Amino acid sequence: MSKGITSQSQDYSKWYTEVVQKAELADYSPVKGCMVIRPYGYALWENIKLNLDNMFKDTGHENAYFPMLIPEEFLKKEAEHVEGFAPEVAVVTHAGGKKLENFYVLRPTSETIIWYMYKKWINSHRDLPILINQWANVIRWEMRTRLFLRTTEFLWQEGHTAHATAEEALIEAKTMINIYKILAEDYLAMPVYIGKKTENEKFPGAVDTYSIEALMGDKKALQSGTSHYLGQNFAKAFDVKFQNENNKQEFVYATSWGVSTRLIGAIIMTHGDDKGLILPPKIAPQQVVIIPIYRNDDDKNKVLNLSKKIETTLKEKKIRFKLDNRESVTPGYKFNEWEMKGVPVRVEIGPKDVDRNGVVTVRRDTGKKAFPSVEEFLEDITNLLDTIQFDMLDKQRKFRKENTFDIESYDELKEVVKKGGYARAFWAGNSEMEDKIKDETKATIRCELFEKTKESGKCFYTGKESKVQVIISKAY
RNA sequence: CGGGGCGUGGCGCAGUCCGGCUAGCGCACCUGCUUUGGGAGCAGGGAGUCGAAAGUUCAAAUCUUUUCGCCCCGACCA
Secondary structure (H helix, E strand, O other): OOOOOOOOOOOHHHHHHHHHHHOOOEEEOOOOOOEEEOHHHHHHHHHHHHHHHHHHHHOOOEEOOOOOEEEHHHHOOOHHHHHHHHHHOOEEEEEOOEEEEEEEEEOOOOHHHHHHHHHHHOOEHHHOOEEEEEEEEEEOOOOOOEOOOEOOEEEEEEEEEEEOOHHHHHHHHHHHHHHHHHHHHHHOOOOEEEEEOOOOOOOOOOOEEEEEEEEOOOOOEEEEEEEEEEEOHHHHHOOOEEEOOOOOEEEOEEEEEEEEOHHHHHHHHHHOEOOEOOOOOOOOOOOEEEEEOOOOHHHHHHHHHHHHHHHHHHHHOOOOEEEOOOOOOOHHHHHHHHHHOOOOEEEEEOHHHHHOOEOEEEEOOOOOEEOOEHHHHHHHHHHHHHHHHHHHHHHHHHHHHHOEEEOOOHHHHHHHHHHOOEEEEEOOOOHHHHHHHHHHHOOEEEEEEOOOOOOOEEEOOOOOEEOOEEEEEOEO
């Protein structure tokens, strides 16, 4: 065990940092707060990206690219926006060997430059809607950083849409948060609560912010994706009007939405255990790892022959697999390494297996061993991966259920905060009360639930009858 | 920005309090042989301006001053 990692119960955040590095997802860069995403981590991001991008395209969105440098004054055009982002913006003051007349900021988000461009592109209602997404990097100068969860530079996608009506924009914002929910649950096996942010927690410049909230292994919440209904705020700031069907000038309605490489942090903390990562099959860079075991050349030939047969079929079935035929390390070493990296299924092929025309399979999520024949294995592998995907989500659903507590008083909230998890309650308080609760308990209202357990109830804080049900917890 | 920790072969550390002779240890790496079903063993080998600068001293990884950087915990945030 001396070669293992710090256990979750011992020090959760140390565990997290070690998993990220030992699974070779990312490493620290020489620049404070920045990280290098290593090939294995990037492969994970690519799989997330691919699936999400398909969903974007299926809902009529197109990709584009806007520049990273934004004129500094752009950020100042929307009052809340500048107030929200000013402290964390990096500014380019010098270039070409001299001080610049006008400074540029490195984008912390792209609303401003995009709306500057939208003004040029939008004249009539016939130009709407515009449904653009971009995959990009952004820079936010955070005080404290943490691999994947909060880094100075991070990768994300940001969708920016323009609409002729508020209704249409609202539908868009809700459609997109639902796509994030699908991504989280169907691909990342990570159940999320979906809802609306309170005034205190919403995006600077938004009318409404919707979010998906996931529960990490240490029972803290992680905001894992957001979608904003921006109303006409940015259109007004950038004077983007269109001529409607009645020949009247009207400001455009907008949305923006994004998820980032933070999702990788979410996956690690949702599924990981003391042996390392556990990756959902749908997005795992390798779904199967084959480990050949042999003592001599005879065994080696037998084993590799069988392995080749198996590889051919796996290829046909479009399963992402890797044959780990390194001879410099022992099988035991490989077991540990691939467990650290979270590969869903390990296949062992040794002389004993060849003799009975079988393989040994081990599930990463449950550790369960099985000894199918080669034919059974090849026939079942797709099902097995689906089962793992399903079981992982199911396990997390149970975990969330066990850690969601309906409460009716402030004292009960404090108890929930102490043990971790979500408190679910009705809420009729205001912004100041929310601040006070945050001060006193460190917990925040994560969101006002879209899917309530009942129509209305008494506010846990004010005692007033309310139709707003919220979840509250400590968050990353 | 407040609190804490740390800079010594590629990585992790010891040595620093109380200055001293060739700067050690583990892992990793290279070569060879034996191994291989849960992190292999033995033998041999390569690799270090001790974060940087200045000072004290016969002598500095160690003492003094300055400085740079990173990590962790808090307030802020995806």
